[in-house]
Amino acid sequence: MTKNTTGKFQFLDEPGEHGKVFAAYEHVKLYSAFQPIYSLSHCRVVGYEGLLRAIDGRRQVSPYQIFSLARDEASIVHLDRLSRALHLRNFCSMGRESADWLFLNVDPRVIVQGRQYGAFFRQLLEENDMPPERVVVEIMEGAIDDELQLSESVGFYKDLGCLVAIDDFGAGQSNFERIWRLSPDIVKLDRSMIVQAMQKPMARRLLPGIVSLIHEAGSLVLIEGIETLEEAMVAMETDVDLVQGHYFGMPAHTLNEAQSENKIFSLFERYQASSALDASQKCLTYYRGAFMQAVAQLQAGALPELAFHKLLLLNGADRCYMLDQQGVQLGSSYLADRAEMSTDRRYRPLADGSGAVWLRRPYLRRALQNPGSLQMTRPYLSIATGKLCVTLSMAIVLHGQVSILCFDFNWVDEGFGIK
Numbered sequence: 001m002t003k004n005t006t007g008k009f010q011f012l013d014e015p016g017e018h019g020k021v022f023a024a025y026e027h028v029k030l031y032s033a034f035q036p037i038y039s040l041s042h043c044r045v046v047g048y049e050g051l052l053r054a055i056d057g058r059r060q061v062s063p064y065q066i067f068s069l070a071r072d073e074a075s076i077v078h079l080d081r082l083s084r085a086l087h088l089r090n091f092c093s094m095g096r097e098s099a100d101w102l103f104l105n106v107d108p109r110v111i112v113q114g115r116q117y118g119a120f121f122r123q124l125l126e127e128n129d130m131p132p133e134r135v136v137v138e139i140m141e142g143a144i145d146d147e148l149q150l151s152e153s154v155g156f157y158k159d160l161g162c163l164v165a166i167d168d169f170g171a172g173q174s175n176f177e178r179i180w181r182l183s184p185d186i187v188k189l190d191r192s193m194i195v196q197a198m199q200k201p202m203a204r205r206l207l208p209g210i211v212s213l214i215h216e217a218g219s220l221v222l223i224e225g226i227e228t229l230e231e232a233m234v235a236m237e238t239d240v241d242l243v244q245g246h247y248f249g250m251p252a253h254t255l256n257e258a259q260s261e262n263k264i265f266s267l268f269e270r271y272q273a274s275s276a277l278d279a280s281q282k283c284l285t286y287y288r289g290a291f292m293q294a295v296a297q298l299q300a301g302a303l304p305e306l307a308f309h310k311l312l313l314l315n316g317a318d319r320c321y322m323l324d325q326q327g328v329q330l331g332s333s334y335l336a337d338r339a340e341m342s343t344d345r346r347y348r349p350l351a352d353g354s355g356a357v358w359l360r361r362p363y364l365r366r367a368l369q370n371p372g373s374l375q376m377t378r379p380y381l382s383i384a385t386g387k388l389c390v391t392l393s394m395a396i397v398l399h400g401q402v403s404i405l406c407f408d409f410n411w412v413d414e415g416f417g418i419k
Helices: 063-068 073-093 108-117 121-127 147-160 176-182 191-199 201-216 229-237 261-273 275-299 309-313 345-350 362-369
Strands: 002-006 009-013 021-025 028-039 044-056 059-061 101-106 135-139 163-169 186-189 220-223 317-323 388-398 401-412
Touching: 009 073, 021 073, 028 073, 044 063, 044 073, 063 073, 073 101, 073 108, 073 121, 101 108, 101 163, 108 147, 121 147, 135 147, 147 163, 147 176, 163 176, 186 201, 191 201, 191 229, 201 220, 201 229, 229 261, 275 309, 275 388, 275 401, 309 317, 362 388, 362 401
Parallel strands: 044 101, 101 135, 135 163, 163 186, 186 220
Antiparallel strands: 002 009, 009 021, 021 028, 028 044, 044 059, 317 401, 388 401
């Protein structure tokens, strides 16, 4: 075994183990493991997260135990920097010529106090000939209370040319305000979010919206901690960009690209055949005939209460109503017989929709943009009933004027309110 040093760090290169560099910290031997990160759309590895592993004699030691050995601020900064240097050296020693990212964690305490201990990261990248654009710096923002220091640290890594990822979003005190202010390149959703989505239908329904909101803020989204096929399918439903977890690939000393590509292809096959895609078709098949019959009867001059009769008899039906081009409701809603019983009484002040302006609703905008085409919303909270519903809408011409026919039906967490 030969010893060599880089700066203040001591590395141990073991013969016969290509690409495997160790480091010493007190009496413990440190080494790197790399967990692959996949792009679902590209069906391949696009990066690896460097994870610290340690051995004390023959006993495995957890990263938490290792950092507990650092009893003061200077030791914490030293160990954090040693870990990043170790991962970067191992990653570069494996002869990677591709554009894959290397994800590196920075201890929150180092984010706040690290600059007091001199320059480090720029020189580290230069010494290893590592292009900064291939490095993703992970910051656990929820653990940092100093907002100014957090913003300055994010700016520092971005100015270097690195990408910045907010880690463990959804755990602890994470909030969207920091995403809007920091503008991270990647947001890593904590495993707790996928666990909640598996356990609670409401969380599963909301998760795609959270991903969409982060996308609109200008960040890619990575879900970490995916361990099972079922969790991977939930990730597929969310339009998430990147995935990481034991289901796709375990941490390893080597960089294995192809180990889970077949799994991703099979996920797409399952997704295409799953209810995630055919639920909307099931809904349209169930309601389309009665909806189109109501349209034909209205255009033939029938009174709305007669035209809507068959549609409102269908299982799950709640109400029908008409809007003008400005989104103003024309008269009262026409309710299914059981609608009054299912309405949350606490929302009664909002039940009468006559004259209400629904201009902001997506079902109005989509109908006006696609006249004569049946539109369907995602589930949302009905202001009239206090319950989840889905709205079908269509812009039609009645008496020479454009009107929008809307039909609300109930949604339950297991799916549409139909059998």
